[in-house]
Amino acid sequence: MHVLVAFAAWLGLGSLPAPVSAHPLTPRAEDLKAACAALEPQLSNKAAIVYPHDPDWAELLVRGSSPRIYPNYNVVVEVGTEGDVQKTVQVAHEHGIPFLTVSGTHGWTKTLNNLPNGIQINMRRLNTTTVDAGGKTATVGGGTLQYEITRELFAHNKQAVTGLCECVSVIGPLMGGGHSMLQNQHGFSLDNIVSANVVLANGTALTASNTSHADLFWALRGAGHNFAVVTSMKLAIYDITSNWTVYSLIYDQSKLETLLPVINEQDSSPTRPAKLFFTGVWTRVPPIDAKYPIIAYTIGYEGNEAEAAQYVAPFKAVGPISTSVSTDVDYVALYTVTQNNLNSTACRANLNALGAGASLPVWNATVARKAFEVFTKMTADTRFNTSVMLMENYGMQGVTAVNPNSTSLSLDERVYPIVANPTIWWAGNDTRTNADAYAYGEQIRQTWFSGLAKDQTRHTYVNYANGVEGFEQMYGYEPWRTKKLKGLKGAWDPKKTFEYYNPVPAA
Numbered sequence: 211m212h213v214l215v216a217f218a219a220w221l222g223l224g225s226l227p228a229p230v231s232a233h234p235l236t237p238r239a240e241d242l243k244a245a246c247a248a249l250e251p252q253l254s255n256k257a258a259i260v261y262p263h264d265p266d267w268a269e270l271l272v273r274g275s276s277p278r279i280y281p282n283y284n285v286v287v288e289v290g291t292e293g294d295v296q297k298t299v300q301v302a303h304e305h306g307i308p309f310l311t312v313s314g315t316h317g318w319t320k321t322l323n324n325l326p327n328g329i330q331i332n333m334r335r336l337n338t339t340t341v342d343a344g345g346k347t348a349t350v351g352g353g354t355l356q357y358e359i360t361r362e363l364f365a366h367n368k369q370a371v372t373g374l375c376e377c378v379s380v381i382g383p384l385m386g387g388g389h390s391m392l393q394n395q396h397g398f399s400l401d402n403i404v405s406a407n408v409v410l411a412n413g414t415a416l417t418a419s420n421t422s423h424a425d426l427f428w429a430l431r432g433a434g435h436n437f438a439v440v441t442s443m444k445l446a447i448y449d450i451t452s453n454w455t456v457y458s459l460i461y462d463q464s465k466l467e468t469l470l471p472v473i474n475e476q477d478s479s480p481t482r483p484a485k486l487f488f489t490g491v492w493t494r495v496p497p498i499d500a501k502y503p504i505i506a507y508t509i510g511y512e513g514n515e516a517e518a519a520q521y522v523a524p525f526k527a528v529g530p531i532s533t534s535v536s537t538d539v540d541y542v543a544l545y546t547v548t549q550n551n552l553n554s555t556a557c558r559a560n561l562n563a564l565g566a567g568a569s570l571p572v573w574n575a576t577v578a579r580k581a582f583e584v585f586t587k588m589t590a591d592t593r594f595n596t597s598v599m600l601m602e603n604y605g606m607q608g609v610t611a612v613n614p615n616s617t618s619l620s621l622d623e624r625v626y627p628i629v630a631n632p633t634i635w636w637a638g639n640d641t642r643t644n645a646d647a648y649a650y651g652e653q654i655r656q657t658w659f660s661g662l663a664k665d666q667t668r669h670t671y672v673n674y675a676n677g678v679e680g681f682e683q684m685y686g687y688e689p690w691r692t693k694k695l696k697g698l699k700g701a702w703d704p705k706k707t708f709e710y711y712n713p714v715p716a717a
């Protein structure tokens with residue numbers, strides 16, 4: 211008994227659980243002990259099992275969007291090879307231990323908190339990027355960060371389509387879409403995956419592609435968090451042909467109604483080049499405007515300033531307070547210039563962040579003003595005054611060039627060109643403040659949705675969901691697609707092992 215109590219303590223259980231657990235997957239201390247004992251000799255010498263009393267424990271629990279997001283772990287397995295992943299999943303499967311795969315730590319849906327104790331499979335040691343023979347694809351480890359792939363490929367004058375923030379993994383955004391500055395040229399990140407080496411819930415390892423387990427490959431691209439652990443993947447890569455020009459324009463809030471029609475017009479212009487992206491934020495900058503948030507708008511063009519100038523002219527005509535331009539920005543520096551680098555505000559860890567994404571067909575200036583009023587009120591509250599409102603128009607040419615039925619990704623994701631997402635930041639774990647943050651997020655989202663026609667779907671990008679959204683809101687409304695997705699969930703993960711990231715119900 212003494213041994214079991216001690217074991218329970220270092221596993222973070224505090225006391226022994228009841229003999230029959232309330233949750234079917236809640237691990238019992240003796241199961242965890244047996245699992246760890248079975249696993250240790252099977253792991254490679256590149257792996258480590260880390261327990262709560264170990265010095266590395268606290269560091270391995272650091273994550274984005276915390277303490278709002280707090281998956282319950284008893285053990286961390288830092289896998290060092292793809293075989294380690296398979297062994298860990300096999301042992302977890304045999305002993306009935308739940309697990310959660312962690313790469314960039316920036317998952318921010320509260321469904322992650324449903325992990326009922328268990329194993330963190332930490333993928334960060336699988337972080338290599340290798341350009342394949344022929345230079346058309348790269349093999350990328352399942353735990354690679356965008357920071358790492360960008361630099362590795364840049365050394366070969368190549369780039370891959372990932373997300374935006376350097377601190378986020380390659381695989382996390384990809385499995386739900388992957389929005390980025392390259393999507394107008396090459397589609398979403400998931401449109402660029404050629405094959406994936408995965409480990410299924412029962413520990414089976416296989417390769418999924420359009421020619422191997424094609425139905426699983428379909429599901430991985432849009433709802434991948436629900437199907438397998440990706441140990442490595444082949445991604446399409448592209449030659450870098452030019453540096454970038456990036457304009458930063460600051461508007462005061464009075465320009466909101468003038469600016470939005472310009473964005474709508476430029477976004478959908480038939481002459482818009484694929485190499486052009488638009489994005490912006492509402493944010494508080496008291497030295498510029500003590501009373502209201504300002505609009506900080508970014509226009510990026512893969513080319514020189516002389517070429518870019520014509521696309522910026524309509525935005526200058528709106529009358530910004532200031533305009534600045536960064537020229538000759540290489541692909542690595544682009545992340546810093548656009549404030550998506552490791553040290554950016556966006557990449558802060560150990561701070562609550564909450565999204566409440568709304569995908570939109572156009573900017574509606576009337577509802578934008580209402581949303582702005584809510585955002586103004588929220589950020590006047592010192593608890594939330596570092597929050598921003600994302601206004602993303604990265605471009606849809608590459609996205610709509612892909613057959614929408616070729617992946618499980620919601621059709622809405624390929625149709626709506628705009629992501630409006632309040633990113634609400636606050637510190638601490640006060641219940642009232644947490645509730646206020648969710649309420650503000652939902653109020654802003656519903657304000658955006660109020661501008662939609664009755665027959666337009668209410669869609670939230672699955673990777674910007676905070677955990678309160680419905681299944682169809684994230685995964686789509688087409689009956690054939692949702693039926694197929696649920697059927698594949700039942701076939702590939704019948705025991706719902708992967709159920710902690712915006713879960714797909716099994717048919």
Ligand SMILES: Cc1cc2nc3c(=O)[nH]c(=O)nc-3n(C[C@H](O)[C@H](O)[C@H](O)COP(=O)(O)OP(=O)(O)OC[C@H]3O[C@@H](n4cnc5c(N)ncnc54)[C@H](O)[C@@H]3O)c2cc1C
Pocket residue numbers: 274275310311312313314315316317318322333352353372373374375377378379380381382383384387388389390434435438439440441556557563673674710711
């Ligand atoms: C600061 C910030 C910036 C963001 N920027 C972008 C962006 O530019 N573009 C965009 O599209 N989205 C972006 N997002 C959303 C992002 O796509 C999701 O939050 C994503 O889940 C983060 O992945 P991660 O690996 O960093 O986080 P993690 O918390 O490590 O992983 C999230 C989930 O992905 C799954 N997972 C992780 N690794 C694996 C693996 N190897 N195999 C299988 N499943 C795995 C697990 O279910 C895990 O719970 C951003 C979010 C934040 C908070």
